[in-house]
Amino acid sequence: xxxxxxxxxxxxxxxxxxxxxxxxxxxxxxxxxxxxxxxxxxxxxxxxxxxxxxxxxxxxxxxxxxxxxxxxxxxxxxxxxxxxxxxxxxxxxxxxxxxxxxxxxxxxxxxxxxxxxxxxxxxxxxxxxxxxxxxxxxxxxxxxxxxxxxxxxx
Amino acid sequence: xxxxxxxxxxxxxxxxxxxxxxxxxxxxxxxxxxxxxxxxxxxxxxxxxxxxxxxxxxxxxxxxxxxxxxxxxxxxxxxxxxxxxxxxxxxxxxxxxxxxxxxxxxxxxxxxxxxxxxxxxxxxxxxxxxxxxxxxxxxxxxxxxxxxxxxxxxxxxxxxxxxxxxxxxxxxxxxxxxxxxxxxxxxxxxxxxxxxxxxxxxxxxxxxxxxxxxxxxxxxxxxxxxxxxxxxxxxxxxxxxxxxxxxxxxxxxxxxxxxxxxxxxxxxxxxxxxxxxxxxxxxxxxxxxxxxxxxxxxxxxxxxxxxx
Numbered sequence: 468x469x470x471x472x473x474x475x476x477x478x479x480x481x482x483x484x485x486x487x488x489x490x491x492x493x494x495x496x497x498x499x500x501x502x503x504x505x506x507x508x509x510x511x512x513x514x515x516x517x518x519x520x521x522x523x524x525x526x527x528x529x530x531x532x533x534x535x536x537x538x539x540x541x542x543x544x545x546x547x548x549x550x551x552x553x554x555x556x557x558x559x560x561x562x563x564x565x566x567x568x569x570x571x572x573x574x575x576x577x578x579x580x581x582x583x584x585x586x587x588x589x590x591x592x593x594x595x596x597x598x599x600x601x602x603x604x605x606x607x608x609x610x611x612x613x614x615x616x617x618x619x620x621x
Numbered sequence: 622x623x624x625x626x627x628x629x630x631x632x633x634x635x636x637x638x639x640x641x642x643x644x645x646x647x648x649x650x651x652x653x654x655x656x657x658x659x660x661x662x663x664x665x666x667x668x669x670x671x672x673x674x675x676x677x678x679x680x681x682x683x684x685x686x687x688x689x690x691x692x693x694x695x696x697x698x699x700x701x702x703x704x705x706x707x708x709x710x711x712x713x714x715x716x717x718x719x720x721x722x723x724x725x726x727x728x729x730x731x732x733x734x735x736x737x738x739x740x741x742x743x744x745x746x747x748x749x750x751x752x753x754x755x756x757x758x759x760x761x762x763x764x765x766x767x768x769x770x771x772x773x774x775x776x777x778x779x780x781x782x783x784x785x786x787x788x789x790x791x792x793x794x795x796x797x798x799x800x801x802x803x804x805x806x807x808x809x810x811x812x813x814x815x816x817x818x819x820x821x822x823x824x825x826x827x828x829x830x831x832x833x834x835x836x837x838x839x840x841x842x843x844x845x846x847x848x849x850x851x852x853x854x855x856x857x858x859x860x861x862x863x864x865x866x867x868x869x870x871x872x873x874x875x876x877x878x879x880x881x882x883x884x885x886x887x888x889x890x891x892x893x894x895x896x897x898x899x900x901x902x903x904x905x906x907x908x909x910x911x912x913x914x915x916x917x918x919x920x921x922x923x924x925x926x927x928x929x
Contacts, residue, residue, distance in 0.1 A: 492686050492733070493686055495735075514733075526728070543731040543732070574687075574804045575824050576688065579817075579820055582817060588825070589695055590701070593706045594698050594701070596706075597755060598737050600738070602718055606718060607725065611722055611859075614917070615911050615914075616722070617860045
């Protein structure tokens with residue numbers, strides 16, 4: 468009996484580790500050449516796109532994109548939940564159940580922010596300016612090298 | 622309603638109550654089905670109970686990165702009303718470079734809109750982490766840091782509040798239940814009219830809960846110590862001396878006791894007790910302050926520290 472339970476758990480665990488189809492849950496999904504945030508970006512994948520993922524390794528999935536490109540994506544950018552896009556984005560999911568719609572389309576989203584702005588409740592000027600601050604991987608690499616930052620355990 | 626219906630109704634409601642408190646998944650649907658079958662609830666009422674029950678079972682952990690992003694934007698916009706941003710392109714560029722070089726070593730490097738950092742014009746020894754990664758650092762906090770390593774410790778701590786969703790955890794469950802009930806309604810892809818107004822109200826309430834925690838009531842002691850420990854781990858991975866965290870906390874302790882409990886002191890456990898909790902986990906590699914790091918910190922932050 469105990470062996471059967473262990474075997475069942477092992478099968479379950481193996482099933483979880485081998486990810487299968489996962490969906491991008493961030494606005495700009497980044498596919499990197501190596502399993503590191505300092506790795507070169509080889510492709511960008513849009514919010515809601517589906518990738519085929521292999522076994523999770525230290526926070527990173529090896530992924531294959533629909534066009535056949537391969538690379539690594541950090542687990543924080545992917546979800547098992549299906550991402551139903553907002554109506555009007557061209558990629559809108561049809562017939563998604565209430566759970567699946569959870570990621571987009573309805574909820575605390577652009578529509579609610581637009582209402583906040585229309586009601587004159589909040590000024591987003593500086594939020595937008597702040598969100599526009601961008602730092603490239605090359606800038607980070609240079610900053611680290613010049614500052615003799617020799618970490619990088621991950 | 623006759624006695625039989627009344628009894629069935631009481632039975633279904635108490636069952637609903639029991640299973641909800643158990644937190645069993647799908648429990649609400651069972652209660653709704655019983656209500657429907659016994660004729661106590663109409664079909665639309667039953668659907669509403671089922672949806673409500675699904676919503677009750679969801680917590681802040683069920684907020685998607687996209688929802689977290691929109692909450693965070695509104696939180697930052699709200700905090701800016703009391704703490705105006707500092708329009709200093711060079712200092713903010715340096716702050717973002719330093720911040721991003723730490724984010725890459727966090728356990729949650731990817732959020733919906735990414736991490737972004739900005740200085741705010743306040744003499745308080747304080748910093749705020751809005752959900753999703755918008756991090757605000759007061760001038761007074763920069764003054765408290767003697768070098769890049771110590772500012773890195775501050776930013777790493779705030780990054781950890783974001784990655785651990787500490788801001789979102791402040792949102793009252795009732796608001797989330799309201800929001801998830803509306804989101805869960807299957808009719809339309811987009812909400813409108815009254816539903817949009819209710820959703821916006823739940824959103825405003827949620828944002829208010831987070832802002833209140835960030836600026837007034839503070840996170841729990843446990844959340845602070847978890848963020849401290851994870852921040853030390855980021856410093857270690859990134860190559861900064863872990864002792865920078867202790868140095869920063871010690872200076873903060875001195876200055877906060879001088880300031881009479883404003884800013885950070887109001888929302889954080891005492892810096893001395895935080896330092897004590899961390900001390901035995903911190904490895905002193907005996908590294909000296911790196912000249913390049915010292916110089917670039919001074920160059921970028923000179924005008925900020927001077928209060929110009």
